[in-house]
Amino acid sequence: MGISAKARWFVEYDSIEELRYALKLFGQGAAPEGEPEPSRPILHIGGGSNLLFLQDYDGCVLHSGIKNTSIMEEDEGSVTLRVGAGIVWDTFVDECLQKGYYGLENLSGIPGEVGASAVQNVGAYGTEAKDFIVRVETIDLNTGETRIFHAQECHYAYRHSIFKQPELFGRYAVTYVHYRLNKTFSPQLSYAALNKAWECLPSEAKSKASAIRSIVISMRNEKLPDPHILGNCGSFFMNPIITKHKFESLQAEYPDIPAFAATDGMVKVPAAWLIQQCGWKGKRIGNCGVYEHQALVLVNHGGATGKELAALSDSIRASVQERFDIDIHPEANFI
Numbered sequence: 479m480g481i482s483a484k485a486r487w488f489v490e491y492d493s494i495e496e497l498r499y500a501l502k503l504f505g506q507g508a509a510p511e512g513e514p515e516p517s518r519p520i521l522h523i524g525g526g527s528n529l530l531f532l533q534d535y536d537g538c539v540l541h542s543g544i545k546n547t548s549i550m551e552e553d554e555g556s557v558t559l560r561v562g563a564g565i566v567w568d569t570f571v572d573e574c575l576q577k578g579y580y581g582l583e584n585l586s587g588i589p590g591e592v593g594a595s596a597v598q599n600v601g602a603y604g605t606e607a608k609d610f611i612v613r614v615e616t617i618d619l620n621t622g623e624t625r626i627f628h629a630q631e632c633h634y635a636y637r638h639s640i641f642k643q644p645e646l647f648g649r650y651a652v653t654y655v656h657y658r659l660n661k662t663f664s665p666q667l668s669y670a671a672l673n674k675a676w677e678c679l680p681s682e683a684k685s686k687a688s689a690i691r692s693i694v695i696s697m698r699n700e701k702l703p704d705p706h707i708l709g710n711c712g713s714f715f716m717n718p719i720i721t722k723h724k725f726e727s728l729q730a731e732y733p734d735i736p737a738f739a740a741t742d743g744m745v746k747v748p749a750a751w752l753i754q755q756c757g758w759k760g761k762r763i764g765n766c767g768v769y770e771h772q773a774l775v776l777v778n779h780g781g782a783t784g785k786e787l788a789a790l791s792d793s794i795r796a797s798v799q800e801r802f803d804i805d806i807h808p809e810a811n812f813i
């Protein structure tokens with residue numbers, strides 16, 4: 479979000495051994511040399527692209543510098559890669575396509591790192607990370623012990639995983655994510671706008687996953703501001719999932735309300751539409767505001783504080799609640 483915030487300590491480790499060493503110095507019950515306090519809070523971050531710091535962090539911020547990848551399993555149709563958490567997500571996606579490993583092309587251009595992809599279950603254009611994750615290797619920050627989570631144990635759902643559940647939040651450092659990818663390219667075109675753009679390609683381009691990557695990146699560039707120029711964390715809110723009954727009653731009042739089918743007969747409503755209906759699109763309050771081209775994106779026009787952005791988020795939530803009786807939840811992690 480381009481927020482200015484300081485950490486008391488920042489530790490980047492390049493291996494699991496270094497992480498364990500850092501935990502001895504900074505972890506639960508440890509007293510860093512010359513420091514009176516017995517323990518300090520620990521926050522593990524990735525690229526920081528989905529974090530909103532409300533204040534300075536009086537603790538230890540950890541960051542993974544684990545950047546190696548290896549092949550765990552391989553057969554004629556697929557390959558399973560063990561991917562270091564510190565690798566930039568889009569570099570990983572690009573390298574997979576160059577090697578002929580397919581599946582992640584729709585997730586091109588998402589900011590952040592591989593470790594967070596397994597925490598956040600990143601998703602875009604009809605694909606989610608969970609569709610390809612088989613295991614997540616972690617270190618328990620309380621004990622330093624390794625724990626491997628199989629995909630079923632991660633409780634993946636829309637932008638959700640076990641690592642985001644309150645009782646486990648912040649407990650595990652993701653060190654490696656195991657991705658199983660296909661060796662045959664089969665385009666995933668369930669997202670209507672992507673399908674439309676794909677249909678316009680000449681037939682010779684349709685054999686290449688890199689064509690999906692190019693379309694996705696140009697669609698993203700059109701829709702979202704570059705965070706290096708205008709601070710933002712992508713979609714600030716998650717799309718709410720409501721019951722069919724609730725949707726039908728809203729539809730009676732707002733016949734043009736857009737919707738997508740969700741699991742278990744529920745309905746997903748675009749938060750951007752709800753926010754736009756409440757008149758927020760393009761509004762500026764002090765140093766922050768709602769992006770003029772996309773109501774789901776909150777932006778830092780320069781010099782905004784985390785607290786200002788949180789207050790804007792609260793006001794938007796309250797007006798959506800009041801008008802539609804729907805509680806929208808921030809996707810961004812407030813720290």
Ligand SMILES: Cc1cc2nc3c(=O)[nH]c(=O)nc-3n(C[C@H](O)[C@H](O)[C@H](O)COP(=O)(O)OP(=O)(O)OC[C@H]3O[C@@H](n4cnc5c(N)ncnc54)[C@H](O)[C@@H]3O)c2cc1C
Pocket residue numbers: 521522523524525526527528529542563588589590591592593594595597598599600601602650651652653702703704705710711712713811
């Ligand atoms: C312009 C823009 C567009 C975006 N578009 C999308 C999109 O299309 N789809 C989507 O899903 N997201 C999108 N995002 C959000 C963001 O890219 C993802 O949430 C991403 O996964 C965050 O990665 P990060 O490495 O920056 O994680 P951070 O923001 O640093 O952290 C995110 C969370 O993961 C935890 N975490 C990170 N690394 C580790 C680790 N190694 N071990 C344990 N916990 C860890 C953190 O504690 C935090 O809870 C967008 C963001 C921006 C700025």
